[in-house]
Amino acid sequence: MTPTALKAFRRKLPDCDLAVYVDLGSRTVLSWDGALHFRQEHLDVLCACAADLFDSAPKGDGPVEHVLFLSPTGSRTFFRNLADPNEALCCICAADIAVGSLINAVRAALAGEDPAR
Numbered sequence: 028m029t030p031t032a033l034k035a036f037r038r039k040l041p042d043c044d045l046a047v048y049v050d051l052g053s054r055t056v057l058s059w060d061g062a063l064h065f066r067q068e069h070l071d072v073l074c075a076c077a078a079d080l081f082d083s084a085p086k087g088d089g090p091v092e093h094v095l096f097l098s099p100t101g102s103r104t105f106f107r108n109l110a111d112p113n114e115a116l117c118c119i120c121a122a123d124i125a126v127g128s129l130i131n132a133v134r135a136a137l138a139g140e141d142p143a144r
Contacts, residue, residue, distance in 0.1 A: 028048045028057075028058065028108075028114075028116065028137065029058070030058045030120055031061070032136060032139070033048055033058050033059070033060045033116075034060045035045055035136075036060075036116075036125050036132065036133075036136040037060045037061075037062075040118075040120070040124070040128070040129060040132055042120050042121035042123070042125075043118050043120045043121075043124070043129070044061060044062045044063065044119050044120060044121070045059065045060075045061040045062070045063075045065060045072055045073075045117075045118065045119040046059065046060050046061070046080065046116060046117070046118050047059040047073055047074065047116070047117040047118075047123070048111060048114065048115075048116050048117075049051060049073075049074040049075045049077055049078070049114065049116075049117060050074075050114055051077060051081055051082075051107075051112075051113050051114065051115055052078075052113045053067075053079045054071075054074055054075055054078050055074065056070045056073075056074050057125075058073075073103075073119075074117070076103075076105070076117075077105045077115045077117050078123075080094045080105055081094075081105070081107055081115065086089040089109075090107055090109065090112045091103050091107065092106065092107055092109060093105060093106045093107065093130065093133070097122070097124065097126070098122065099122055100122055101119065101120065101121060101122050102118075102119070102120045102121070102122060102124055102126075102131065103117070103118075103119055104117070104118045104120065104133075105117050106130075106133045106134075106137065109137070110137065110138070116133055116136070116137060118133070
């Protein structure tokens with residue numbers, strides 16, 4: 028996912044405060060876009076959290092697509108790119124984000140679809 032695509036994705040979801048695209052294997056932040064500036068250490072922790080979550084997921088028919096943490100104070104969401112399972116999109120969003128819309132928007136963005144649609 029290019030930085031431009033990541034920015035367009037986040038702009039489509041006003042309740043998304045931070046979107047971080049990561050390489051799970053190397054635990055590297057590839058790109059990020061946020062409403063606020065986040066320190067690199069914060070981005071690195073989010074990346075490591077995604078890698079740990081997907082590494083510990085049950086091994087079944089295929090890779091786990093997403094892990095969602097929803098709370099009254101905000102949400103943390105992690106989405107594996109099924110086209111490239113070593114990459115993931117991590118988002119920090121408002122507590123009241125429409126989860127179905129978020130999932131659909133992430134799937135479209137990871138598939139390379141136009142975020143304006």
